[in-house]
Amino acid sequence: MRRDVFQAIADPTRRAIIALIALHAMTPNTLAEHFDTSRQAVSKHLRILTECQLVKQEVQGREIYYQLKVSKMKEIDKWLEQFRKIWEQRFSELDNVLLTLKNKENES
Amino acid sequence: MRRDVFQAIADPTRRAIIALIALHAMTPNTLAEHFDTSRQAVSKHLRILTECQLVKQEVQGREIYYQLKVSKMKEIDKWLEQFRKIWEQRFSELDNVLLTLKNKENES
DNA sequence: TATATTTGCAACTGATTGGTTTCATAATAA
DNA sequence: TTATTATGAAACCAATCAGTTGCAAATATA
Numbered sequence: 231m232r233r234d235v236f237q238a239i240a241d242p243t244r245r246a247i248i249a250l251i252a253l254h255a256m257t258p259n260t261l262a263e264h265f266d267t268s269r270q271a272v273s274k275h276l277r278i279l280t281e282c283q284l285v286k287q288e289v290q291g292r293e294i295y296y297q298l299k300v301s302k303m304k305e306i307d308k309w310l311e312q313f314r315k316i317w318e319q320r321f322s323e324l325d326n327v328l329l330t331l332k333n334k335e336n337e338s
Numbered sequence: 339m340r341r342d343v344f345q346a347i348a349d350p351t352r353r354a355i356i357a358l359i360a361l362h363a364m365t366p367n368t369l370a371e372h373f374d375t376s377r378q379a380v381s382k383h384l385r386i387l388t389e390c391q392l393v394k395q396e397v398q399g400r401e402i403y404y405q406l407k408v409s410k411m412k413e414i415d416k417w418l419e420q421f422r423k424i425w426e427q428r429f430s431e432l433d434n435v436l437l438t439l440k441n442k443e444n445e446s
Numbered sequence: 447t448a449t450a451t452t453t454g455c456a457a458c459t460g461a462t463t464g465g466t467t468t469c470a471t472a473a474t475a476a
Numbered sequence: 477t478t479a480t481t482a483t484g485a486a487a488c489c490a491a492t493c494a495g496t497t498g499c500a501a502a503t504a505t506a
Contacts, residue, residue: 274495
């Protein structure tokens with residue numbers, strides 16, 4: 231059973247759940263009200279999110295509040311880092327090209 | 339057929355392909371040498387990456403060089419933005435708590 | 447205590463996934 | 477021309493996925 235952050239955010243419903251609980255913790259029932267699917271389906275999504283540590287539970291009587299572990303979201307950010315470097319580099323290379331062209335222009 | 343960036347990066351092989359061609363464009367054959375799967379499997383991944391616009395082709399004779407469309411990677415970055423705001427906010431809230439504690443300490 | 451509510455889990459189902467093998471096509475090399 | 481090489485597409489397959497329904501357990505309320 232592959233269970234990582236990237237597989238977790240692949241599903242649109244799960245991304246919506248993440249966005250909702252990012253604002254404030256919610257119970258599975260209240261979460262399910264926001265979707266067209268059953269409460270059990272939402273529960274399944276929450277299980278997946280819990281398994282990959284994107285979410286943590288806070289039990290309060292018979293209710294369970296799920297809240298986002300923002301720290302885990304940074305893993306995606308961390309993966310993006312390598313590409314951020316590349317795209318910034320590419321932009322600066324483009325800058326250099328433009329700069330060279332401008333200098334040549336001034337020389338003539 | 340759902341085909342978005344998030345579904346595309348869910349697969350570890352596809353993430354590896356992205357990382358490889360981020361450095362420089364590659365043909366399916368040379369790409370496949372880096373993996374344990376068949377050339378055709380890599381080709382399939384490239385199709386998925388192409389369909390969601392993460393990759394573009396550059397035909398050169400009978401070879402096809404695939405290169406990353408870095409701009410499309412920013413879509414993930416853009417989605418992360420909303421959470422980045424939240425986690426910065428949470429940190430500053432934590433800062434405030436610490437600051438308040440420190441102030442109280444000074445008062446006594 | 448009896449009943450209602452909140453939840454997770456198991457079993458099942460149809461669709462999708464990632465892989466394979468086989469084949470067709472186009473470009474290059476002998 | 478006749479291989480050889482590079483590639484994509486089709487057909488198939490086992491595994492996984494996202495959803496369903498039904499049920500059990502635990503907490504709260506009457």
